Amino acid sequence: MTTATATRTAARVVDAVKVYGVGDTAVRALDGVSVAFPAGRFTAIMGPSGSGKSTLMHCAAGLDTLTSGTAHIGDTELGTLDDRRLTLLRRDRVGFVFQAFNLVPTLTVEENIRLPLDLAGERGERERIDALIDVVGLRDRLRHRPSELSGGQQQRVAVARAFAGRPDVVFADEPTGNLDSRSGGEVLGLLARTVRETGRTVVMVTHDPVAAAHADEVVFLADGRLVDRMESPTADRVLDRMKAFEVPS
Ligand SMILES: Nc1ncnc2c1ncn2[C@@H]1O[C@H](COP(=O)(O)OP(=O)(O)OP(=O)(O)O)[C@@H](O)[C@H]1O
Numbered sequence: 277m278t279t280a281t282a283t284r285t286a287a288r289v290v291d292a293v294k295v296y297g298v299g300d301t302a303v304r305a306l307d308g309v310s311v312a313f314p315a316g317r318f319t320a321i322m323g324p325s326g327s328g329k330s331t332l333m334h335c336a337a338g339l340d341t342l343t344s345g346t347a348h349i350g351d352t353e354l355g356t357l358d359d360r361r362l363t364l365l366r367r368d369r370v371g372f373v374f375q376a377f378n379l380v381p382t383l384t385v386e387e388n389i390r391l392p393l394d395l396a397g398e399r400g401e402r403e404r405i406d407a408l409i410d411v412v413g414l415r416d417r418l419r420h421r422p423s424e425l426s427g428g429q430q431q432r433v434a435v436a437r438a439f440a441g442r443p444d445v446v447f448a449d450e451p452t453g454n455l456d457s458r459s460g461g462e463v464l465g466l467l468a469r470t471v472r473e474t475g476r477t478v479v480m481v482t483h484d485p486v487a488a489a490h491a492d493e494v495v496f497l498a499d500g501r502l503v504d505r506m507e508s509p510t511a512d513r514v515l516d517r518m519k520a521f522e523v524p525s
Contacts, residue, residue: 286445286477287336288312291345294331305331307500318471318478320488323497324521329481337447350444371438371446375453377430379422385433386418392441412436428459448480464490485514
């Protein structure tokens with residue numbers, strides 16, 4: 277299913293504008309972006325440094341607000357929610373993976389993975405979490421603390437935690453930025469596999485063409501605008517597209 281009409285949208289922004297600051301120092305980080313992230317797909321957001329990738333992700337995920345335009349998770353328009361509802365939406369319907377892992381150091385691997393469910397007051401779900409633990413390959417590390425794991429293992433815990441609450445969408449911001457290429461490749465393969473096997477949705481910001489090649493589709497930003505999309509990307513094609521941004525105007 278690749279037609280827009282047949283595909284459900286997990287998250288989207290419409291006419292998104294984000295201006296930081298005022299007056300002479302104002303920066304237009306998003307300049308009228310409309311983009312939909314289809315459910316059940318892995319989408320990468322790419323573009324040169326400063327093109328608005330992180331801003332787009334933060335606004336789409338409800339971590340920051342737009343200056344104008346709308347952001348939606350499923351059918352919920354984020355701008356209509358008060359702070360409490362927005363916090364609940366982020367907790368229950370969105371998963372996050374950040375460059376810096378962001379695990380709770382005092383909790384074990386298993387407790388970190390189960391955290392979203394515990395916070396939501398959900399019990400049970402033993403089998404599904406068990407399956408998730410196997411997907412990320414951490415069965416023999418469940419009693420360890422994050423400091424006893426390698427960077428790649430910690431990020432696999434973060435990926436499992438992001439999916440544990442069965443979110444509508446997982447947002448990943450440079451998830452392999454702190455990892456060597458082998459561990460990074462494992463984490464990206466894990467993200468892609470989890471999307472394929474569980475039908476979940478991932479939106480990932482990256483500046484790395486090799487990372488973007490794990491996605492089903494890449495959307496390209498330049499100067500706060502959406503300038504291109506690429507289905508079934510390869511690292512070479514993404515790199516070629518990125519080089520075109522470097523041509524001096
Ligand atoms: N809190 C802020 N206050 C002021 N300007 C900001 C703020 N956050 C981002 N910007 C500016 O908005 C623009 C877009 O930034 P953003 O971080 O979204 O880009 P990016 O594509 O993610 O960049 P990078 O790849 O370097 O992380 C940049 O010009 C940046 O300097």
